[in-house]
Amino acid sequence: MKQKLLILVLISVLMLVMSACGSDQTEEQNEQDNDAKATETETSASEVSSTGAETETTDTEKTDMKMKLFIDDQEVSVEWENNEAVSALAVQVKAQPLTIDMSMYDDFEQVGDLGTRLPAEDVQMETEPGDIMLYAGDKIVVFYGTNSWAYTPLGKIKDKTEEELAELLGQHDVTITLK
Numbered sequence: 001m002k003q004k005l006l007i008l009v010l011i012s013v014l015m016l017v018m019s020a021c022g023s024d025q026t027e028e029q030n031e032q033d034n035d036a037k038a039t040e041t042e043t044s045a046s047e048v049s050s051t052g053a054e055t056e057t058t059d060t061e062k063t064d065m066k067m068k069l070f071i072d073d074q075e076v077s078v079e080w081e082n083n084e085a086v087s088a089l090a091v092q093v094k095a096q097p098l099t100i101d102m103s104m105y106d107d108f109e110q111v112g113d114l115g116t117r118l119p120a121e122d123v124q125m126e127t128e129p130g131d132i133m134l135y136a137g138d139k140i141v142v143f144y145g146t147n148s149w150a151y152t153p154l155g156k157i158k159d160k161t162e163e164e165l166a167e168l169l170g171q172h173d174v175t176i177t178l179k
Contacts, residue, residue: 067093068156069132070177071142071168077159078132084119085134086151089178092116097179100140108145112170112176114138122150129165130157142176144169 055138067090069078092098100112109127119136127133131143132152142150144165160168168174 066090068179069155070179072174073177074168076157076168078155079158080155081153082086083121085121086154088118089114089154093178097177099175099177100137102140102142102174102176104170104173106147107170108143108147110174110176111135111142112140114140118152120152122152124148124150125153126149128156130160132156140176142169149178 026045051139065081067078067086069076089098098114100114102110102112105111111179113137117137118134120134122134125148127143127149129144131141131153132155133141133143135141135149135151136154141151142157144162157165168176
């Protein structure tokens with residue numbers, strides 16, 4: 001049932017994106033849209049400032065404010081990437097929080113099955129502790145060590161040292177929750 005709902009949500013989002021790509025707007029309409037977006041961003045920045053939170057309003061930080069990561073019920077601060085995989089994940093999480101049972105792998109990462117596929121843009125890279133990656137399009141990986149492989153970056157844990165990550169992730173299998 002959850003997968004059917006997720007599929008319907010993803011199809012709806014894709015239909016909206018595809019219909020937006022096919023619309024024929026004039027330059028004047030595009031300029032008006034850009035002006036409206038700039039005004040909206042300025043309003044968002046002032047609203048965030050009044051609450052005492054960070055004042056920058058890049059797309060990455062907007063996603064930060066919308067999606068939270070918990071490792072065994074401990075919230076960690078994540079700087080999310082601005083890509084299609086994170087956008088699709090945020091849509092899924094907005095519909096319903098996602099809890100994933102993770103498994104330790106090779107003394108440097110925790111891996112868990114998302115239960116769905118996300119858009120993948122895998123790139124060969126060297127990971128670092130705190131990196132959160134999409135692997136094979138349907139698995140989430142949280143690193144407390146390093147590795148070299150092809151992944152789609154999802155985000156990075158910002159409030160833990162390498163030692164804290166090893167203690168949090170390197171002792172036993174964990175459960176992560178995205179809200």
